[in-house]
């Protein structure tokens with residue numbers, strides 16, 4: 001196995017800094033104690049044939065470690081987690097629950113949050129959003145209420161921190177331009193607890209570092 005390599009953007013606008021999806025992979029590698037290199041791309045470069053061979057949609061992250069070549073942040077995090085007790089329990093039942101939460105974050109929760117982000121950050125002020133936004137916000141609130149109930153009285157989605165929490169917290173971060181998570185104290189504390197982890201802090205700093213240099 002060679003040193004894992006994660007693709008990332010050299011620079012993104014401030015609203016995206018700290019939420020670009022390579023953060024998930026960096027965080028997983030940090031939790032697993034695996035060193036890695038970043039393959040920094042300019043936006044134009046991410047649409048060129050050479051990169052499209054790594055990531056057909058021209059997005060980040062892509063990942064390789066000498067054993068596998070992958071894209072899709074969820075699949076990459078799962079790949080890393082399967083080799084790391086820091087991210088994945090050792091028993092079948094625990095592994096199944098962790099995979100369940102990874103998919104729940106990506107499939108049941110992220111779409112509504114991403115829609116709200118799309119409206120607020122890319123279409124603010126457009127006429128169609130006046131009717132659509134309240135519907136999307138109601139959907140977001142329903143997901144937040146479900147998660148808050150799940151986390152009531154516990155530190156993590158399951159007994160210990162897993163890749164499911166890692167994924168869920170990166171999804172919660174999509175709402176950071178709103179006060180919504182703050183309205184659910186259990187969730188707010190959960191996000192803060194996970195983000196206080198040294199591995200998260202290192203991953204975040206590593207994503208932000210090239211942006212600061214570019215600025």
Ligand SMILES: N[C@@H](CCC(=O)N[C@@H](CS)C(=O)NCC(=O)O)C(=O)O
Nearest residue numbers: 019020021058059060061072073074
């Ligand atoms: N489902 C993909 C989504 C990847 C994605 O949306 N990446 C964004 C950055 S967070 C991107 O590269 N955007 C640039 C573009 O779509 O051109 C994953 O989870 O890896």
